[in-house]
Amino acid sequence: MIPPICPKHWSESSGMTSSPPPRHWVKMEVERPHGNRVSAELGGADMTSFKPAEQRDKRFKVRSFWQLLARFAPHLRPYRKVLVGTALCMLAVTVMELARPWPLKLIFDEILMPERSHGGWLADLALLTGGGATLLAVAALSILAIALLGGVFGFGQAYFMSIVSQRVGAAIRLQLFSHIQRLSQSFHDERSSGDLMARLTGDVGLMRQLLVDTGFFLAGRLLLVASAIIVMALMDWRLTLVALLVLLPLVIVTARLVPQIKGAARKQRRKESQITQVMTEGITSIRIVQAYAQEAQEEQRFAQQVEGSTEASLTGTRLEAHLERLVQVILAFGTCAVVWYGVVRVQAGALTPGDLLVFTAYLTGMYKPIRRLASISSRIAKATVCGQRVASILDLEPEIRDHADARPAPPFKGEILFDQVKFGYRPDRPALRSVDFRIAAGETVALMGESGSGKSTIANLILRFYQPSSGRVCIDGTEVGAYTLESLRKQIAIVLQDSVLFRASIRANIAYGHLEATMGEVIAAAKAADAHDFIEALPDGYETIVGERGASLSGGQRQRIAIARAMIRDAPIIILDEPMVGLDTASEAEVCKALKRLVARKTCLVITHDPRGALDADRTLVLREGKIIDVTDVTRDQERTTNAGITA
């Protein structure tokens, strides 16, 4: 089978390989009639370890938070003005934080204990206001003004920050989505959609939140700590040294515990991603799950992942709590030493009581981010894991892409040539062994053969989803690799056994084959596909939203919409992959009629098990174990087998 189509797999005649889809299409959800792959990946393997062949030698670049910031910093560029606004607000907030204890110093040194004043600009202010009640009013109103201004600038900072954070998150998500859409089939063969969803939703969201919010928080705190240290040093460098002494034990403790916290946070984040993965697979594959009555098994698998995540989370929380207690004790020693030595300095007349007040206030501000060291490290570790998971996808180059000298394909006549084509999805397992055939323009050729003989692989190579390991696949005498992917695929229309319908109107689903199509063209295509009458009979006609998974339509109706979609594309080459399998006799007759109209005067390759599905093909090619064998040979084989059976 050709893999089922959806935006992540391929676009059925969409030509979405190198230009982004129009906005109204991006929103559509994908319907996959038989649910997602339920495969060996069910165990929720850690997909960060995945490296496709072409990437195996590349070392992963993002290892630390700073590398992560550097990696995604270009996304900040469009928001330079907002960033300047954030920086200015941050600066103002820092100034307000620094100013906060000064009115109290004014009250202590110039109102309560003027005899201990050391002069300076506060004493000048006291003189200017005449002291007493006026000075007290100035001090009290300053407290209010500083708080108000701090609040206003703090709001501005949070507002600008959220703009940057949301926009950057959206840009990264869009970049990742576009990139995933352009990655080759070989990549999608190996990835579960659950893993990709986890990266697109959870990882990008968390990374954005932590990267921008934690980044700004750290920047703000660093600014405050640096300016507080400068002001403190100017006031009394000895006391500042005492305040900074606590850094030594802090460094020792954090050097021991932070890596463990980071390890636990990384593990927890990976487990959370696996939960999303298992959850997405369970929900998107609900038909298979219910059909096989595997709900209990899915629940168990989900519970296992939740348990793993809870354990990692508990380990992280325990380590964080441990570090927090230690930091608190060390900081308490620091505060104790500063207050002790500070009082000695006040008694010695080197500082005023107000100075000590400012000192202790700054100390609190300085110690605040240190106290949050544990949670910050854990957030940083999580952001790094998320960033790594996102960057590891963005770093992948599509295996199949336009060659440097690729040119747009001219309008095809439709001749297809396979010349000594060899190909294997895995190097050790050939799917095609030296395949040779030619389909003339306008010819309909049926491709038959037992399951696994390589029929869909031939279609995959015509669409250039994969690269042959040797030999040539040509259209109109030119190798498909010489054309740009978009121009090649735009001239091929496909209809599959399980046609994918998007969660959108029937009109939009048909127009997917040719986005600029007019309503008249949509109706004409539907009429040609024998779909017009049943569409008109639906309550909203062409505007009927196809229910999730196309549940409101029968298999035959879905197929006829898919045929209309291929019809509207008016492509010179049509590929039909078992389009009538699973239909009842009545639907089969209707679909067959529509298909015959679709393939008239086009080059058509019909993949089928059943001679009835060959649509009066001009020729039949038969594949066996990756090799073409002439139809007459097969007939002879069959006759021989039949005769042998009769003789026996």
Ligand SMILES: Nc1ncnc2c1ncn2[C@@H]1O[C@H](COP(=O)(O)OP(=O)(O)OP(=O)(O)O)[C@@H](O)[C@H]1O
């Ligand atoms: N994405 C893939 N990765 C690895 N092996 C694959 C992949 N797709 C197909 N194969 C293998 O390649 C061989 C040919 O597969 P292909 O799908 O072309 O057969 P087919 O004749 O179309 O079968 P069917 O009629 O059952 O759809 C098979 O052995 C199959 O297991």
